[in-house]
Every structure is written in structure tokens, then in C-alpha cells.
Amino acid sequence: MKCDNEGCENEATVHEVVIRNGKKVERHQCEQCARSTGMIQHVSPSAHELLAKVILPQAKEIAEGAGQKRISCPGCGMTIARFRQHGLLGCAECYTAFAQQLGPLIERAQEGATAHIGKSPKRTGGDAARHNRAAALRRQLREAVSAEEYERAARIRDELRTIENANGGRRGPHAPSADAGNEP
Amino acid sequence: MNAPVPNESGAQWLRSDGAEGDVVMSSRVRLARNLAGFPFPNAADNEERQDVLDLVTRAAAGAELAPNLVTLELARLPDVDRYALVERHLISKQLAHGDAPRAVILSSPDEWLSVMINEEDHLRIQAIHAGLDVRAAHTAADAVDDKLESRIDYAYSNELGYLTACPTNVGAGIRVSVMLHLPALRLTGDIDKVRRAVKDMKHTVRGFYGEGSDVVGDFYQISNHTTLGKTEGEIVDFMETQLAPTIIGYERKAREKMLNARRTHLEDKVHRAFGALLHARLLTSDEALEKLSLVRFGVLCGVLKGPDPRVVNDLILLTQPAHLQRVSGRTMEQGERTVARASLVRQRLGAAT
Ligand SMILES: [Zn+2]
Ligand SMILES: [Zn+2]
Numbered sequence: 001m002k003c004d005n006e007g008c009e010n011e012a013t014v015h016e017v018v019i020r021n022g023k024k025v026e027r028h029q030c031e032q033c034a035r036s037t038g039m040i041q042h043v044s045p046s047a048h049e050l051l052a053k054v055i056l057p058q059a060k061e062i063a064e065g066a067g068q069k070r071i072s073c074p075g076c077g078m079t080i081a082r083f084r085q086h087g088l089l090g091c092a093e094c095y096t097a098f099a100q101q102l103g104p105l106i107e108r109a110q111e112g113a114t115a116h117i118g119k120s121p122k123r124t125g126g127d128a129a130r131h132n133r134a135a136a137l138r139r140q141l142r143e144a145v146s147a148e149e150y151e152r153a154a155r156i157r158d159e160l161r162t163i164e165n166a167n168g169g170r171r172g173p174h175a176p177s178a179d180a181g182n183e184p
Numbered sequence: 185m186n187a188p189v190p191n192e193s194g195a196q197w198l199r200s201d202g203a204e205g206d207v208v209m210s211s212r213v214r215l216a217r218n219l220a221g222f223p224f225p226n227a228a229d230n231e232e233r234q235d236v237l238d239l240v241t242r243a244a245a246g247a248e249l250a251p252n253l254v255t256l257e258l259a260r261l262p263d264v265d266r267y268a269l270v271e272r273h274l275i276s277k278q279l280a281h282g283d284a285p286r287a288v289i290l291s292s293p294d295e296w297l298s299v300m301i302n303e304e305d306h307l308r309i310q311a312i313h314a315g316l317d318v319r320a321a322h323t324a325a326d327a328v329d330d331k332l333e334s335r336i337d338y339a340y341s342n343e344l345g346y347l348t349a350c351p352t353n354v355g356a357g358i359r360v361s362v363m364l365h366l367p368a369l370r371l372t373g374d375i376d377k378v379r380r381a382v383k384d385m386k387h388t389v390r391g392f393y394g395e396g397s398d399v400v401g402d403f404y405q406i407s408n409h410t411t412l413g414k415t416e417g418e419i420v421d422f423m424e425t426q427l428a429p430t431i432i433g434y435e436r437k438a439r440e441k442m443l444n445a446r447r448t449h450l451e452d453k454v455h456r457a458f459g460a461l462l463h464a465r466l467l468t469s470d471e472a473l474e475k476l477s478l479v480r481f482g483v484l485c486g487v488l489k490g491p492d493p494r495v496v497n498d499l500i501l502l503t504q505p506a507h508l509q510r511v512s513g514r515t516m517e518q519g520e521r522t523v524a525r526a527s528l529v530r531q532r533l534g535a536a537t
Contacts, residue, residue: 076223088304090227092220092339092347095354102351106344106412109352111386113413116345118356121338122330135221135337 003030073097075136093136134163195272196296197363198497202315206484207432209363209403210312212273213321213420215329216348216357217307220337224349225284225302233285233302239336240301241287247331249299250291257287264515267506270393273312274298277393297328304349305357307332316432318360318424322416345412355412360423361390364431367402367481368438371453378431382406385427392473401473401500402481406431439485454482462533467526472503491533499532 003012010030072079075093080101083089095102107114137160144153197210218224222236241255258266258279266280272295275288279300286302300308309332311324339347346357353359369375382389390405406427408419442450457478461467480496482488501507503525509515512524 076227078227086226088226088349089224089351091223092218092341095341095344095347095351106351106354110355110410110412113355113410115343116341116355116412118345118358118415119326119329120342120345121333121340123333123337135219137221139221 001028003033004028005030005033008033071097091136093133134160137163195501196294196312196314197273198501199314200493200497202313202317204316204428204432205314207364207366207435208316208428209365210273210314211316211318211321211424212310212312212359212361212363213318213325214359214361215307215309215325215346216305216353216359217309217329217332217346218339218348219306220339222306225286225304225306226349228302230284236306237285237287237301240299240307240332241289243332243335244289244299247335249289249328249331250297252292254290254292255287256290257285259283259285264506264509268510271501271504271506273393274310275300276303276308279303296324299328299332305353316362316424316428318362318420318428322358322360322420326416352409353411356414356416356419358411358416358419359407360419361405361407362423362428364404364406364428364435365402365477365480366404366431366435367477368442369435370402371450372438372441374434374438377434378404381430381434382427385422385430386410387423387427400470401477403473403477439481443485443487450485451487454478454487458482458488458533461529464526464529466522467503467529468522469504469508469525472525472529473500476500476503495532499529502532503529 001012002008003010004027008030010032012028013031014027014029014034073090073094074097076090078090078094078097080098083094083098089095089098103114137156141153141156141160144150144156197212199205200209202208202210219236219239222228222232225233225236228236237257244253244255256265256269258275259282266275269275269288270277270280274290274295275298279286279288279302284302286300288301289297289299291297296312298310298312300310309325309328311321311328313321313324341347345355348354348357366375366378369378379389386409388407388409389399390407391399392401392403392405406423408423411419457475461472461475461479464471476496476499479488479491480493480500483491483493483496502511505518505521508521508525508528511528516524
């Protein structure tokens with residue numbers, strides 16, 4: 001990538017991503033121009049390297065996620081900002097809600113691997129995502145019923161039915177004690 | 185539901201009678217699992233945690249995980265008992281802390297199995313075997329996993345595998361570790377070779393008590409850190425047939441080198457350590473472990489005729505703070521413990537006074 005500065009033919013080595021008024025502004029300059037425009041003052045080579053390798057990619061990730069910042073996990077209410085603080089997810093559905101942000105992180109931590117090829121649960125391995133959602137819904141349903149929030153319970157029950165019918169009407173297997181026990 | 189924490193050492197990792205037992209204390213496999221439909225422990229309230237705890241203990245009882253199971257609800261245990269479980273490597277430090285509902289299910293009295301409930305994940309299924317036998321530990325943990333899974337719904341995704349609270353454990357959710365005793369590599373200064381080899385083979389070196397703990401007494405834990413894109417069998421086999429044997433080879437070579445080329449130096453180290461244990465009046469747990477490590481080494485390579493290796497192994501556990509207090513039958517401040525520890529060690533090693 002060439003330096004942004006007009007007339008400069010140098011390779012851009014200093015990159016900056018700033019969010020201004022919700023818009024992403026990028027600057028790419030060669031080291032010389034970056035110094036004269038004040039983009040960097042006296043950056044030692046190692047600090048410069050750190051900037052390029054560590055801080056900027058993070059800024060970029062945040063910029064890309066800016067539109068998603070307010071997204072919270074439907075399962076547990078976790079936000080990506082809170083995850084970044086503690087490093088722990090709140091529930092299985094977080095993996096779907098934050099798939100875009102988690103993908104690169106997992107790939108880095110797993111040295112390039114992105115897919116599970118090991119063991120799977122014998123009873124429920126076949127349609128796991130549907131199963132996770134159904135289990136969460138059954139739990140929410142139980143809560144709504146015990147809180148006597150019948151309208152909410154009805155909505156949850158509808159969604160649960162849709163999910164359970166999606167697979168030829170077969171009801172997902174589950175531990176009896178985890179069940180809401182509220183068959184219509 | 186609560187039963188007393190076992191007192192005498194049935195701990196698998198202290199038996200020293202397993203394969204390659206001169207170097208490998210134990211092999212451990214830990215599986216991270218979560219229940220579908222429940223928030224992970226960090227995001228769950230106490231009611232939800234209690235629900236998980238009840239579901240799992242009921243499933244464990246019904247599935248007959250082992251002939252003799254003991255369930256300990258940690259919030260109801262005194263501090264000293266919780267830390268005794270940490271010292272026995274049956275629970276993590278994290279599980280020992282706090283007031284939230286959490287428990288451990290143990291096989292008693294052999295302690296090969298421990299299932300932690302509401303740690304970082306809902307379930308951490310751990311199987312330990314004496315010596316180098318990662319495959320046996322995996323087979324055991326895997327069977328327990330199957331039995332629980334027949335009664336509990338796990339959070340699982342076809343693409344990412346077992347879903348864990350920390351996204352870096354996702355996939356097989358498996359941690360395979362061996363605990364190694366590497367005194368000769370430390371004495372010859374070649375321990376960095378181990379660190380390099382382990383790093384090159386994409387594994388991690390940890391201290392005596394696992395994650396975040398220091399290396400004391402030349403005891404090292406080596407474990408995998410990637411859990412995605414490989415089968416459990418591949419991860420297990422790599423440890424059992426490649427990484428562990430490589431390091432065992434380094435340690436044996438270093439022991440040979442010391443015995444042949446630096447025998448007097450070695451004898452001096454070992455006898456000094458033994459002498460200190462026989463005569464010390466004040467002993468911290470780190471110093472005890474460090475000296476016991478050298479004495480264990482001395483006995484193994486024939487430089488010391490006594491003490492009985494079992495006595496040395498027992499002391500490795502009994503000199504830890506919580507065990508020391510349990511053996512003494514009272515709680516003690518740190519200063520008091522250093523006196524009691526020195527006295528216990530002298531007594532067990534049969535010192536004159
Ligand atoms: Zn330029
Ligand atoms: Zn969530």
C-alpha cells in the first residue's frame with residue numbers, strides 16, 4: 001500500500017484507524033510523512049512495531065464491530081464489550097451472536113483451526129444448534145410460566161414449536177428434569 | 185450429602201508405581217462441558233447454578249460413574265478442607281473460592297475421578313492415572329462423559345464442538361496433562377531445553393498447581409492448549425507417544441550425566457537436602473517441597489538408601505498448608521505452621537529428635 005500523502009511514492013508503514021462521529025477514518029502513511037504530519041512523534045522501532053501489530057488490529061476489529069456494539073446475546077444479554085473485559089462468554093448462544101468477532105479470535109488461539117473434528121454427543125450431536133436453542137427456550141418458558149407472564153410464555157412456546165417441528169416434528173431429546181414440563 | 189475429605193493419601197499422582205514413575209508422577213485428562221439451556225457459571229445467578237448442580241449430581245448418581253462417589257458442596261466446607269482438595273489436585277483454586285453453589289464429585293477412596301461443577305464451565309470432568317498413562321486417563325474421562333451425556337444435554341455446535349465459557353477451550357474441550365518430576369534437568373541447567381521443546385510442540389509448561397502457579401520442587405505440568413481441529417485421540421497420542429517420551433528422555437540423560445560425571449556434586453545436593461529435612465526447626469512449604477524433591481531424586485537413583493519412597497511421597501502432600509493443619513488437627517497461622525511442618529517432617533523421616 002502506498003502512502004496517502006499526495007506525491008509521496010513510499011510504502012505506507014504507519015496505519016491509523018479512528019472512529020469519528022461513528023464513521024471509520026483510515027490513514028496510511030510512510031514513516032517520514034507520519035512524522036511530519038504528527039501522526040507519530042518519536043516512535044522507536046519497537047514501539048512502532050507494537051503499534052502496527054497489536055494496537056491497530058484491535059482498533060480495526062472494534063471499528064468493524066462498531067455497528068454491532070449494541071448487539072447483545074439473546075440468550076444471556078452478554079455484550080461484546082463485556083466479553084472483551086472478562087474474556088468469558090455468557091452462554092452457548094453467544095457463539096452465534098458474536099460469531100463474527102469470535103471467529104478470528106478462535107482461529108488465532110487454535111493455530112489456524114476453525115472446525116471441530118472430535119467427539120460429539122451421542123444423543124444430541126446431530127442437530128446441535130437447534131437443540132441448544134430449544135433447551136434455552138424450554139428454560140425461558142418455565143421461567144415465564146412461574147412468573148405468570150403468560151403472553152411471553154405463549155410467544156416462547158410458539159418459537160419452541162417452530163423449532164421442534166423444523167425437524168420432521170421430532171421432539172428434541174432432553175433430560176426430563178431440564179424440561180419445562182408444560183406441554184400445551 | 186457432604187462427607188469428610190479423605191485424609192490419608194489415596195492420591196493417584198503420589199503413587200509413583202505407574203509407567204515411567206521415576207519421571208512421570210501422573211497423567212491427567214480434563215474435559216470441559218456445559219449444559220444446554222443454562223448460562224455459563226460466570227453469567228448465571230445462584231438459582232441457576234443450583235439448578236445445574238442439582239441436575240448434575242442427580243445424573244451422576246443415576247449413571248453410576250464409579251462404585252463409590254462422594255459429593256462435596258464446597259460452599260459448605262471449611263476453608264482448610266477446600267484447600268486440602270486443591271492440594272490433592274482434585275479441584276482448582278478457582279473452585280475453592282467464593283460462596284456461589286458449586287461442588288465436586290469424587291471417586292473414593294482412589295480419587296481417580298473428580299467432576300467439578302460450576303467452575304469456569306458447568307462441568308470439568310477429570311481423570312488421573314499414576315505414571316504415564318494418558319490413554320487410560322482419557323478412556324476413563326471419556327466413559328464418564330458418555331454416562332453423563334446420556335442424562336444431560338450438553339451445549340454443542342456441529343462446527344465448533346463443545347461450547348465453553350472461554351472461547352479458547354472450544355472444540356474437544358480437552359486438556360491433557362502430565363505431571364513430571366525433573367530434578368536432574370534443573371540441576372544440570374538444561375530445563376530451558378524442556379521449555380523450548382514444549383513450546384515447539386505447541387504445548388504449555390505450568391507449575392505444580394496448574395494454570396498460573398509457580399514451579400516448585402522441580403514438578404512441572406505439561407499440557408496441550410489447542411482443542412480444535414484435532415481429535416481427542418490425536419491430542420492424547422501426541423502427549424503419550426511423542427512429547428512426554430521426549431522429555432522423559434532428556435531427564436534420564438541428565439540423571440545419567442549427573443551420576444557419571446558429577447556424582448559427588450549430586451550426592452552433596454541430595455544429602456544436604458536430607459540433612460536439612462532431618463534437622464530443620466522451621467520449614468516453609470516451598471522449602472519442604474524443594475528438599476523433598478531432591479530426596480525423592482536421591483532415593484530413585486540410589487544415592488540415598490532411605491527413607492522409604494512412600495514416606496517421601498506422603499510428605500510432599502502432608503507438608504502442604506491445608507494437609508498439615510488437618511494432620512495436626514487444628515488451624516494454624518503461617519508462623520506456627522513452619523514449626524509444625526519441620527516437626528512433622530522430622531518425625532516421619534525418623535529423625536532422632
Ligand atoms: Zn509518505
Ligand atoms: Zn449468551
